[in-house]
Amino acid sequence: MKESEIIEMFLNEFENHKLGDDAGFRKLNDSWLLITTDMLVWKTDVPDFMTPEEVGKKVVTMNVSDIAAMGGKPLSFFFSLAVPRDIKKNILKGIAKGISKGAKEYDIEIVSGDTNEASEIIIDGGALGIARRLLLRRNAKPGDVVCVTGELGRPLLALLLWLRGIDIPKEILEKAKNPKARVEEGLELSEVANSAIDISDGLSKELWEIARASEVKIVIEEEKIPVNEKVAEMSSDPTKIALASGEEFELVFTLPKERTKELSFDFTIIGRVERGRGVFIKRRDKVEKLPILGWEHMTGGLDDKLWKI
Incomplete structure (x- = not known):
């Protein structure tokens, strides 16, 4: 079964849940x-160009990013290590140094941990945060503009080059080695935005998540996608890499x-x-349906033969 199918099966069995966004939420005064919780499995998630310290820090970033996407301020980090x-x-x-470094960078406390034995390294991280106003995937409104921070494409291009020994x-x-969570941007967005999501699996897939949750149509323009300059220089299909x-x-x-x-960033x-x-997606004067590109667990991993560089 694919990751999405497993998630759907579990949600169908849960009678009382607040799942389906970057983080779960509960009213507090x-x-x-x-x-939130996000897992990293060494065998499938860690290329050998990353050091253990970079891996530990990335686990913190992954979870803090989920809090940021909800418009929240991260407070605490916890983890289980197998x-x-x-x-x-x-x-x-x-790994320990990396977790400590990540906690310091995002000014959060490490509040709990657990260890166990397994056949490979697994780090299951989690984070707590607080928000005054939630950013939810389901709140996109017709008439909104769709925006994205930063430039896209570098993590996937790094992985493709690594797989080919380039x-x-x-x-x-x-x-790819040292991503950053957009905490300050998320806090600003909590005051003005209708919906948000972080790009953990690919821009294309995240846009589909918002469209489905909000029951709306999203139209993006190819020429406006912020492809990283080096990605555009090195790739024969930079748009596809940026989307995925x-x-x-x-x-x-x-x-x-x-x-x-009203936004300062x-x-x-x-x-x-x-x-x-x-x-x-609008390509010149033609509008076509955007395929769902990007990562999904349980699908056999990334087949780099399907990608041009």
Whole structure:
């Protein structure tokens, strides 16, 4: 079964849940308590160009990014660690240093942890946060503009180059090894945006998540997608790579166009929300349905033979 099918099966069995967004949420006085969890499996999620310290920090970033996408301030990090019995001490020490470094960067406390034995390294992280106003995938409104922070494509291009044994330029490798969660941007967006999601699995897939949850139509313009300059230089199909590149941890958000003037950070308007259903891309004068690109667990991993560089 694919990841999406497993999630759907579990949601159908749960009678009382607040799942389906980047983080779960529960009312807490006049605010919202946010809870998220995100797992990293060494065998499938860690290319050998990453150090154990970078892996530990990334687990923190992954979870903090979920809080940011909900418009929240991260407060705490917790984790469970499963390792083989013969694990090397330097790997464990590197992971610990990375988790500590991530907690310091995002100014959060490490509040709980657990360890167990397994056949491979698994780090299951989690984060708590607080929000005054929630950003939900289901709140995109017809008339909103669709925006994204940052530039896209580097993590996927780094992975494709690595799979083919090609040297990875430093500027491409940087984001794959050391991504950043958009915490301050998320806090600003909580005041003005209607919906948001972080790019963990790819821009294309995240746009479809918003469109389905909000029951709207999203139309983006190919020429407005913020493809990283080096990705555009090195790839023969940079748009596809930008649409599919996961673990970017940039924020995709929708809001009325007039409210974009209230934002202090850099972003790109890539499209609009309309009445209807689905996600579409405008290429020159032609509008076509956008395929769901990006990562999904349980599908056999990334087949780099399907990608051009």
